[in-house]
């Protein structure tokens with residue numbers, strides 16, 4: 001299959017190119033740039049010298065349709081809303097990494113993203129591709145909206161317990177930390193070295209655009225509307241997300257062992273979800289550069305609350321890796337194709 005990457009000079013785009021190099025069924029035939037068309041990709045990314053040859057293409061759906069069958073949009077919010085319909089109408093399959101097609105209610109999108117929403121017909125057409133939860137819906141789709149990085153770590157960590165009714169969904173508090181690459185490659189004040197180094201900072205408190213996406217998934221698990229408190233923190237590392245989640249257990253007789261068994265059964269045969277042994281908790285470095293989501297948990301009988309810890313690499317399971325997993329599901333291939341590599345450690 002031939003693939004094009006739009007937004008190829010960004011972090012999500014360059015990670016897609018790295019991962020697709022190892023995919024047995026996909027060849028990247030077009031790297032696309034709105035700002036550097038005509039120049040060599042390896043000039044922007046010298047680490048890909050002799051790996052990605054050739055110059056970048058302009059954002060031209062008709063030209064790209066001649067070179068590719070699927071396009072990944074690793075473009076900012078607002079840009080994808082404009083580009084996805086053009087690529088779909090040109091006859092390409094589209095996998096969008098932005099938040100533009102995840103929420104199906106345009107009013108909710110506009111309230112949280114502070115931008116105009118995409119056309120309702122395309123919002124309805126885009127399948128929300130949270131692979132381990134709703135992967136069945138992705139099979140055969142031509143347009144997939146890839147989930148956000150925080151919603152991936154967070155909802156994979158909460159879904160089995162909410163679905164089973166073992167925690168009170170409206171008691172959930174989510175405390176998330178992210179590395180700086182989550183903010184993209186563009187320069188901005190809050191992500192430059194001296195602002196981030198030796199610093200720990202909460203941001204977008206009660207205003208983060210991933211809140212409604214997390215609530216959308218949890219509401220589906222609970223079968224009723226769920227609201228949650230979600231706080232993000234920037235930490236001085238490049239990659240990685242850790243979501244630490246707290247909730248009230250509904251039956252105080254249920255133990256850590258009971259929850260671990262529930263999670264193991266829920267995710268059995270799901271290669272990219274690893275449930276830790278009792279008493280051990282995942283660290284971001286243990287999934288670095290990989291498509292894994294690792295989950296550990298503990299029930300505190302004293303308080304009747306559970307603590308759930310979930311980690312991912314924001315650029316792999318939180319972006320490019322899950323996007324490729326979605327392509328595998330769209331095409332009816334084994335979902336692990338091209339993604340079976342171990343984390344980089346240390």
Ligand SMILES: NC(=O)C1=CN([C@@H]2O[C@H](COP(=O)(O)OP(=O)(O)OC[C@H]3O[C@@H](n4cnc5c(N)ncnc54)[C@H](OP(=O)(O)O)[C@@H]3O)[C@@H](O)[C@H]2O)C=CC1
Pocket residue numbers: 006007008009010011012013032033034035036059073074075076077079097098099147148149181182183184185186314315318319
């Ligand atoms: N970084 C992360 O961890 C994650 C990112 N995402 C989402 O993925 C998307 C990409 O993120 P990321 O790679 O970090 O962002 P970057 O800022 O690193 O890259 C975005 C790229 O989009 C391209 N672009 C900008 N404007 C336009 C335009 N008008 N038309 C076409 N291309 C444009 C630019 O490339 P050029 O100038 O070459 O066209 C730019 O390099 C975003 O929507 C982001 O929210 C999702 C999950 C995790």
Ligand SMILES: CC(=O)N[C@@H](CCC(=O)OP(=O)(O)O)C(=O)O
Pocket residue numbers: 097098099147148149150178179180181182183209210232234
């Ligand atoms: C550090 C940092 O700023 N991270 C970004 C991650 C969001 C992102 O990447 O956007 P998506 O909605 O497409 O997932 C943020 O918190 O907004």
